[in-house]
Amino acid sequence: MLFPKLMQKVILEGDLRLIDARGRTYDCGDGSGERVTLHLHNRSLEYKLVLNPPLYLAEAYMDGEITIEEGSLRIFLEMLARNYHVLEKNRLVMLGFKLARHTRKLKQYNPVGKAQKNVAHHYDLSGELYDLFLDTDRQYSCAYFRNGDETLEQAQTDKKLHLAAKLHLNRPGLKLLDIGSGWGGLGLYMAQEGGCDVTGVTLSREQHKVSSERVQKAGLEKQVEFHLRDYREDTNRYDRIVSVGMFEHVGKQNYHEFFQKVSDMLEDDGVFVLHSVGRINDPGPTNPFIRKYIFPGADVPTLGEVLPVIEDVMLEVTDIEVLRLHYAETLRNWEERFQANRAKIAEHYDERFCRMWEAYLLGCEMGFRHQGLVVFQIQITKNPTAVPQTRDYIYEWEHGIKKEATQAAE
Structure with missing residues (x-):
């Protein structure tokens, strides 16, 4: 009782x-x-x-x-x-x-080998599963809802646009690293819209296979390459670095290692944009159901835990944006698509799997609506002059790309 x-x-x-x-x-x-x-x-x-x-x-x-x-x-x-x-x-x-x-x-012990096993637990599931609830580009992270009534596809395109604008892609040929490159959609976008030479790294064999196939299909082999490796194994230097939905898997005790490695790879006039789920309330452990069944080794930071580490490795924070209900709306879209295809998913997996994912998608949505979960987008540089003094350049770049897309459609 x-x-x-x-x-x-x-x-x-x-x-x-x-x-x-x-x-x-x-x-x-x-x-x-x-x-x-x-x-x-x-x-x-x-x-x-x-x-x-x-x-x-x-x-x-x-x-x-x-x-x-x-x-x-x-x-x-x-x-x-x-x-x-x-x-x-x-x-x-x-x-x-x-x-x-x-x-x-x-639970956050995260050496190279264990990190790959944690990633495989979730991201090496059947590709068909993700096709049944994600957008057509397989963006598996928070979308950007400018007005709130956009389709999931539009909101995910706007997310990529928003990140590209914050990276200040002010000239073609910039060397860009995508840490946690997923199925390749963001990296391909940075190459096609920003003219970047893109390197992506992922620990998921399934994601690496799909993203490499997408490069060949797009004919961008000379401009984009994806590798199945840990970001800590990269020894190159980059003008721009972006990481979306990967930092949550780093673990608090590994934050210093992460930002020190980013500092080592970033050129002196470079720009790094970090997109991560975060908390706006007290630090606490990740939901035990999510940690056990969905994202082993995951942890959600607060700004108070992250900013001192960034400063400690002598990097400079030049912009922070907090996306509040954007992820709640993203998850709502995913859950609706999941339910619409539930019978197909149950055939491929089983009823228990479907119930687990219902609890995951709905539970996370409620976390963003009512329990202080948000998304942080943190722009980081080594030099305060690496980006313009005001945020106007972000919106000017976005407006320019949207105008070009409208003219092309006409």
């Missing part, structure tokens, strides 16, 4: 009904909003769920030990997210969170 009692203390806003394995009913919340009824089918859950709610709730849903008889998983997870600040104050739950904080350094 511990879990129902915990939920009665935690759910202050919303309408949650719990049915335990004995058929007993418990009502939680103030009755506002749409009701969610959860049925627990295993007696052990009544006690187990109290020890680590974020992990064990997701596992119970994945295994069918919890079913939703009224409402939906989306409504339930949003209810939890809105009331999460109360859950964090529970003494028993806090004990588990403190233990996670003490052990997270061990």
Whole structure:
């Protein structure tokens, strides 16, 4: 009975009904909003769920030990997210969170070989899976919604445009490194729109295969190359460096190594743009469900953890932008596409996999809507004169590219 009692203390806003394995009913919340009824089918859950709610709730849903008889998983997870600040104050739950904080350094151990295994766990899944919920360019990171009503494809194109503008691609032939180059879309964009000579590095065999094929198909073999290697193994120097959605996998104890390596590779007049998920509240461990099942070794930084390290290696921060609900909207689009293709995904994997990914996509969306998750875009240089004094150049470059695209379409 511990879990129902915990939920009665935690759910202050919303309408949650719990049915335990004995058929007993418990009502939680103030009755506002749409009701969610959860049925627990295993007696052990009544006690187990109290020890680590974020992990064990997701596992119970994945295994069918919890079913939703009224409402939906989306409504339930949003209810939890809105009331999460109360859950964090529970003494028993806090004990588990403190233990996670003490052990997270061990979980962030990130040598070259282990880093590749962590990446393979998620990114070497079937390419067909990603085609079923990502945009056509396979951009697997936060999109940029200028107005909020764009298609996912447009918002992802605008993300690439926004990053290119911040890199200040002021002349053709700039040597650019893409750390964590994914399926190659960003690197190809930098070559085609910015005239850069692009090197991309990834630890995913599947991503490397696809990105290399895309280079050949585009006829850009002399301008773009992708390598299956760790960024720490690169010995070249670059005019521009960009990293999108990779820093979350570095781990706090490895921040100094990361920025020192970037400093070593960046030319004296170079520009580096870092795009990373971050927190705007207190530092804390990554959700244990996400760490165990989705992104092993991942960790989400705060600016307070990152900026002192950047300064320590004598790099200069020249611009910071905080993207707030952009990732929530990106995840909403992904989840809708995932659901539209759920039957195909279940055929390729299984029902448990689909439930796991539902919990992942919806849970992360709620984290960005209600729990202080954002995206940081940090522009970094060695020399304050490497970029213009005002931000006008960013929007002028974006406007120029959009104008060219409109004229070409006409």
